Amino acid sequence: MEATLKLKLLAYTPNADAVVAKGGKLCYYPGGIEALEEGLTEEKIGRFVSMLAEMQHESPLEHAVFTFGIEGVSRSLTHQLVRHRLASYSQKSQRYVREGSFEYVIPQDIKNNYKAKKIFIEAMENAQTAYDNMTEELLVEKIKAFYACKNERIAGEEESIEEVLKRSNKEIIQHCRIHFRKECSSLEKLAIENARAVLPNACETKIIVTMNARILLHFFEKRCCNRAQEEIRNLGIEMLKLVKTVAPNIFKYAGPACTYESCPEGNMTCGEMKEVRERFKSM
Structure with a gap:
């Protein structure tokens, strides 16, 4: 039977935008940690997170962590997913769980x-x-x-x-x-x-994934691209929609690389950079 994608944000760092802003602010702040919150309004949090992105100061992003529950994806997808090494994965085992009447993903x-x-x-x-x-x-x-x-x-x-x-x-x-x-x-x-x-690559599997915001941004850059395989691209887009609801400043410019710079794919470009930018900026 054909599988259907199910995605849930199981856990995430509360006030992730503010946590990242505080981490970044501390690097340039002469005062103590308790004073970091002084005057840190929503507007200033947004500006500070944007400034970190412009400076390519990415280490504060690692303080924000997100955990996803993913079902209805193929083993082919998870083979690609786990190549993003700086993340944590727990996947349903085919050694210990019998695949009776297994579901599958049809490209x-x-x-x-x-x-x-x-x-x-x-x-x-x-x-x-x-x-x-x-x-x-x-x-x-x-x-x-x-x-x-x-x-x-x-x-x-x-x-x-x-x-x-x-x-x-x-x-x-x-x-x-x-x-x-x-x-x-x-x-x-x-x-x-x-x-x-x-068992085929198309065999359905379930996996729990934890990534920090820095790794997630890299994941979105690679897997939301038109050149990524369709199944993992669709998953990446749905994951991006979820994290934008809880950390809008961190993921304001998230998406494939061409969302904020020229396409890095060279001769392999899809040629749809304008359309891709519009799609992700309006997401």
């Missing part, structure tokens, strides 16, 4: 092409079948090895171990879950950590 170009979309969905269904079958085969193999170390007969059972292992795969797995619940769970994790190798 827009594929979605717009009827035949391509049909091929894509068939590939997802085939991957699910391969994953399920491989998990079952690997799990049964491990259960058989586990049972080989047991007595000939399990207490309370009329059938011998040898007779149990003649059953179907599903019956063997069910037998193990009933009599050795904890051990069966551990064996299943060993099976799915290998079966996950057949």
Whole structure:
């Protein structure tokens, strides 16, 4: 089934604009920390944050931190996301969480092409079948090895171990879950950590991300650009909209690099700098 992006700002530094302004002001202020707030109106906070941006004095931005909960994105996206190294990530594990009926993200170009979309969905269904079958085969193999170390007969059972292992795969797995619940769970994790190798990049995942404002601005510069892959670009834009509601001064000029300077992409430019600037300045 197709996944849908869900994004939530889980936590953030209260009064982030003011915190950054105080951090920047302290660097040039002869007085004490308690006096930093004197006369620090909303207007002055805005001016001070803008001044820091103009001076490219970025270290005070690191005092403001933002945590996002992200669902309905592909593994392909998170492979790109975690390349922004100066951040913290907690992602749903495919080693410990079984991907039963996994959701997937369909790239827009594929979605717009009827035949391509049909091929894509068939590939997802085939991957699910391969994953399920491989998990079952690997799990049964491990259960058989586990049972080989047991007595000939399990207490309370009329059938011998040898007779149990003649059953179907599903019956063997069910037998193990009933009599050795904890051990069966551990064996299943060993099976799915290998079966996950057949899962596609499009497989849906969930991740919690924490970044400070300095790293976020760099993230927006790179990932809100038209040359970024569409899925992560759409995520970046939605993240930017969220942080602008709680820290409007910090992220006043946030967006791709061409929002505030000439396009750095050279011959690879999208050629839409004017439109991009207008879009992000009005956001």
